[in-house]
Amino acid sequence: MTVPTRSVGPAEWNTSSGDPAFRRHFAVLFAVLLSGYVLTFSGAHFGRVSDGREMVETALSLYEYHSVAVFNPGYHSSSASGPATYSKYGLGFPLILQIPLCVSDHLERWFRWRDADVLFGFTNLILNLLTSLLIAGSARRLGFSVPAIYVASLSFAFGSFAWPYISYDFSEPLQAFCLTLAFWALLHVPGESASSRSWLMLSGGALGFGVLTKVTLLVTVPIFAFYLWRRTKDVPERRLRMQRDFWVPLLIWGVAMAALNWFRFHAVLEFGYRGEARQFTTPLWTGLYGLLFSVNKGLLLYAPITLLLPVGLWRLFGRRRNEFILVSALAVCIVIPVAKWWSWEGGASWGPRLLYPILPVLVLASAYPSIERSGPRFASVAALLAGVVVNLMGVLFYFGSWGVVIGTNQDRVPVDVEGRRGNERVIEGGRQYVAPYVAANYVPSLSPVRGHAWIVRWRWLGVPFPMAGLETAAAGATVPFGPVSINFQTLARLCAGDRALRHDLQSAQLLVTRAFRNEADEGRPLPVRGRAFLQCGLRFLGEKRNVKAYEALHRAKELGCDIPQLLPSLGIACVRLGRIAEASEYFDDYLERVPDAHSARLFYAQSLEANGLTERALAQYMRLRELRPDDPQAAAIDEHMAALSRALGRRPKEGPERGAER
Numbered sequence: 001m002t003v004p005t006r007s008v009g010p011a012e013w014n015t016s017s018g019d020p021a022f023r024r025h026f027a028v029l030f031a032v033l034l035s036g037y038v039l040t041f042s043g044a045h046f047g048r049v050s051d052g053r054e055m056v057e058t059a060l061s062l063y064e065y066h067s068v069a070v071f072n073p074g075y076h077s078s079s080a081s082g083p084a085t086y087s088k089y090g091l092g093f094p095l096i097l098q099i100p101l102c103v104s105d106h107l108e109r110w111f112r113w114r115d116a117d118v119l120f121g122f123t124n125l126i127l128n129l130l131t132s133l134l135i136a137g138s139a140r141r142l143g144f145s146v147p148a149i150y151v152a153s154l155s156f157a158f159g160s161f162a163w164p165y166i167s168y169d170f171s172e173p174l175q176a177f178c179l180t181l182a183f184w185a186l187l188h189v190p191g192e193s194a195s196s197r198s199w200l201m202l203s204g205g206a207l208g209f210g211v212l213t214k215v216t217l218l219v220t221v222p223i224f225a226f227y228l229w230r231r232t233k234d235v236p237e238r239r240l241r242m243q244r245d246f247w248v249p250l251l252i253w254g255v256a257m258a259a260l261n262w263f264r265f266h267a268v269l270e271f272g273y274r275g276e277a278r279q280f281t282t283p284l285w286t287g288l289y290g291l292l293f294s295v296n297k298g299l300l301l302y303a304p305i306t307l308l309l310p311v312g313l314w315r316l317f318g319r320r321r322n323e324f325i326l327v328s329a330l331a332v333c334i335v336i337p338v339a340k341w342w343s344w345e346g347g348a349s350w351g352p353r354l355l356y357p358i359l360p361v362l363v364l365a366s367a368y369p370s371i372e373r374s375g376p377r378f379a380s381v382a383a384l385l386a387g388v389v390v391n392l393m394g395v396l397f398y399f400g401s402w403g404v405v406i407g408t409n410q411d412r413v414p415v416d417v418e419g420r421r422g423n424e425r426v427i428e429g430g431r432q433y434v435a436p437y438v439a440a441n442y443v444p445s446l447s448p449v450r451g452h453a454w455i456v457r458w459r460w461l462g463v464p465f466p467m468a469g470l471e472t473a474a475a476g477a478t479v480p481f482g483p484v485s486i487n488f489q490t491l492a493r494l495c496a497g498d499r500a501l502r503h504d505l506q507s508a509q510l511l512v513t514r515a516f517r518n519e520a521d522e523g524r525p526l527p528v529r530g531r532a533f534l535q536c537g538l539r540f541l542g543e544k545r546n547v548k549a550y551e552a553l554h555r556a557k558e559l560g561c562d563i564p565q566l567l568p569s570l571g572i573a574c575v576r577l578g579r580i581a582e583a584s585e586y587f588d589d590y591l592e593r594v595p596d597a598h599s600a601r602l603f604y605a606q607s608l609e610a611n612g613l614t615e616r617a618l619a620q621y622m623r624l625r626e627l628r629p630d631d632p633q634a635a636a637i638d639e640h641m642a643a644l645s646r647a648l649g650r651r652p653k654e655g656p657e658r659g660a661e662r
Helices: 020-040 050-065 092-096 098-111 118-141 146-157 163-167 172-186 193-213 215-231 236-265 274-278 284-292 304-319 321-340 353-371 375-396 401-406 448-461 488-497 499-506 511-517 528-542 546-558 566-576 580-593 598-610 614-627 634-647 654-661
Strands: 077-079 085-087 425-428 431-434 478-481 484-487
Touching: 020 118, 020 146, 020 163, 050 085, 050 092, 050 098, 050 528, 092 098, 092 172, 092 193, 098 118, 098 528, 118 146, 118 163, 118 172, 118 353, 146 353, 146 375, 163 172, 163 375, 172 193, 172 215, 172 353, 193 215, 193 236, 215 236, 215 321, 284 321, 304 321, 304 353, 304 375, 321 353, 353 375, 375 448, 401 448, 401 484, 401 499, 448 499, 484 488, 488 499, 528 546, 528 566, 546 566, 566 580, 566 598, 580 598, 598 614, 598 634, 614 634
Parallel strands: none
Antiparallel strands: 077 085, 425 431, 478 484
C-alpha cells in the first residue's frame, strides 16, 4: 500500500497573516478557550504542592532579596558548601512568577487589595491558553483544515490532562509552552533571510528557557536542531548560518545555567538533584505500561486523542517526513527516560504529568488525520469529548483528595513492583506493601479517574448517602474499593480536623461559581506570598537577622498568613528588637489560641523578666507550673518565681494562687 505524498492544504485558509478567515476563526477559538478556562479555574489550588511552593519561594527571594536561595530547608532542596539552601528546580518558572509578584505587590500597595494572590493561579491558565493558540497556529502552518485546527487546539485545552493544570503551580505548562513556541517558530523557516533569523533566535531562545525550567528538556535540543537542518534544504553556507542563529540564544542560556550551577552547587553540571539524578530504577516495561496504557496514569486514558497517534504518524510519514521524525524522536527521548524514572507517574498529580511537555506535539500529530472529511475526523471529535469527560474529574476536585480518601484506614496494599524508594514500601512476610496513594498508580480499582467519578456521585447524587451528612454517618460504615476500604467515620474525623479536605470534597471550588454562590473560604489555602514571606522570616530569625525577620514576618501577617506559628516568631523578633509591648500582643494572642505551648510561654516569661516586667513575668511562670506540674524545668522555674516574688515583696507561696486568679 502506498501513501500519497501530495500536500493536503486547507481550502478555508491561506497562509497569509492578514487572511480575514484566519483572524475570525482565531478570535472565536481564543474566546472559547478563555471563557472555558475562566469558568473552570479554581483559585484554591495554587500553592498547595510542595514543588510549587519551593519555586514560589525562589521567586519571592529573587523579587524581594535579589537572591536565588530558598528559606525552607524542609523542601527537597540541595545545599552548597555555605549556609544558603538552593532549590533543585529550574529557575524558569520563578522568573515567570516575577510578573504576578510585581503586579500583586503594586495592587496591594496602591489599592489595598488583599486577594491579589489569585493572580498567581492565572499564571498557568495563561500559559495553557497561549500553548493552545500556538497549537492552532502550528496546525495552520502544517496545512490543517479549519475543523482539524479546532480539534487539535481544543483536544489539548480541554480533552487532555492539561486542563486541570490551569489551577496548579507545576512548571510543566511552562515547559510545554516553550517547546511549542520553539516548534511554531521553526515552522516559519525557511523564509526570507531577514525574518528567518528572528524566527530562529525566537525558537532557540524559547527552547533554552525551557531547559532553564527543566534540565531534562536538554535532550530535545539536538532533535530540534536536526529538524531545522532537514527543513533548510539549501546551500551548506546558509544552512550553517541558520544553525548559528538557532544556537546563539541556546548557548547564552547555557552559559547562564552553568554560572548558576557553579554559584549554587560549585559544579557546572550539578543541577541540584544529587543522587536522585541516577535513580532510573523502574523496569522499562512497567513504566511504559503505566505511562501509556494503564487506567491509573495512562496517556491514552487522560488524552484520548492520542489513540489516533499511530494513524497520525503514518500520515505524517507519507506527507511531512520532517515532522514525523521530530514527533517520533521527541516521544522516544522523553517517554523512555520517564518510564525508567523511579517516580515515573510524576508523584502526586493528575495523569502522566512528566509527559506534559511533549503533549502539544503529540496532540498535533494525533489530530493530523482529521484534516480529511472521513472517519478520522469523527474519531477525533469522539476522542475530544471523551477527554473532556475524563479530565473534568480532575477539574472538579483537587487531585490529592482521592489519595486522602483511600488512605483513611491507613491500609497497606500488596503490590509487587520494582524501583520504588525504600520509604514507600514495607516488606512483611516476604510480600511488599505500599501506601494507598502509591498503589493508586498501579492497581486499576484505585484509579484516580474512577475515584473522582465516585466522589462526584457522592457529592452531587448523595450515593451512598448525602455528603452533608458525613458526621452523622453510621458508625463504622465502610465502602470497599478494591484492596482498601473507605471508612466514613474516620473520614469524618479527618474532615473535622482539616477544613481544606472538607472543602475539597464538598466543592468544585471553581472561581466563577464561587463568586456567584458567595461561598465561604474555609478551605482556602494560605496566601501564596504570605506563606513565602513566613518562610523567609523564619530563616532570617534563625540567622539572627532580626530586622529582616521582623519585616518578612510582619508582611506575612499583613497578607493574611494566619497560622499560630507566625505569632510567636513575630514575638521573638520584637523581643530581640526591644519592642516588648508589641511582642506581648503577639505572645498573648498566640497563648490564648495554644495555651499549652510550653516553649513559647517560657521564652515569653524570660523576656518579660529580662525587661523588668516582673509581675507579668511571674504570672507567666505560674501559668507554666499549673499547666505542667511535673515539668523537668520545674526547679528552675520555681527559683525564678521565688526571685520575682521577693522583688514584688510577696511570699513565694502566694504566687501560684494569685497566678491562678489571673
